[in-house]
Amino acid sequence: MPNYVNNICVICKNQFEVIYKKRNQKTCSKLCSYSLRSAVRKISHDPIKKACTDCAVIFLDTSKKKTVKKCKDCINKQMVDTRKKRGSYKRTARQNEKLSKTLKEKYENGWNPNTTDHKEKLAKLMKENWASGDFVRRSKKTCLKKYGVDHWMKTEEAKKYFSETQKNRVFSEETKQKMRISAAKRVRSGKETLFTNGNGCYRKDLKCYFRSNWEANFARICELNGEKWEYEPETFILKSGRTYTPDFKVENTLYEIKGRWIGDAKLKFEEFCNEYPTCKIELINGIIYKKLTKKYKHLIKNWEGK
Secondary structure (H helix, E strand, C coil), rough: CCCEEECCCCCCEEEEHHHEECCCCCCCCCHHHHHHHHHHCCCCCCCCCEECCCCEEEECCCCCCCCCCCHHHHHHHHHHHHHHCCCCCCHHHHHHHHHHHHHHHHHHHCCCCCHHHHHHHHHHHHHHHHCCCHHHHHHHHHHHHCCCCCHHHHHHHHHHHHHHHHHHCCCCCHHHHHHHHHHHHHHHHHHCCCCCCCEECCCCCCCEEECCHHHHHHHHHHHHHHCCCCECCCCCCCCCCCECCCEEECCEEEEEEEECCCCCCHHHHHHHHHCCCCCCCCCCCCHHHHHHHHHHHHHCCCCCCC
């Protein structure tokens, strides 16, 4: 039986029950979740004045990461040019005729797209469509009709375009490190489907990706004992420039699950111990794992291996 905990909804302040694996859930329902997202989006970030790389006009970058390089007008122009190049604006004669007829009827009935009421109504309608998933469904339907696949990036034209834009692109060491960490997170969450590594796979009973049977069984032991665990919770940067990611964090203790050392794994473990002496870490080697197997194997239904 899974463990449950009681949380307090940050929106309606009501108490709700949630499975232990989702103990960080902040809202009790979809409605409260949408309200929380809207509140987060409204949080303004301190703007920074920048000069547009295209037109040199001074603009305010209000984004969170402050990576915007162009003003709004130049970004819109670039988007329009890209769509024109791809033929996104092309319409058939039948489509033009239908559109013309619809617009004439709307204008004759007093329709004006530039009024405040119309803009508010449109904004509300778009929010509702995004929340209900209508936009995603319509986009897939349009792509299937136009390209034969549910997303433009799956077409040969898109793959060729993306390949050409990425040629000779040089990434900084900082960017490479971030990419490695992000890729590892995608693998652990089960979002990455192209990765295979021995017994590494997504365990449905634990709702998490693990690289080995030993790691999965260790997580099951923690679940059985009611202990809070995190898989590969944090990546540490070593003085040598390499990174080290412990396998588990249980309460305030880190754990490394290792049956045998491969490559420079042992060296990185020793470097971490020397450079981060305040971090408490324990090594689960073959001898300790055998003791755990003898103690817990008959108590856990989904135990993997001998």
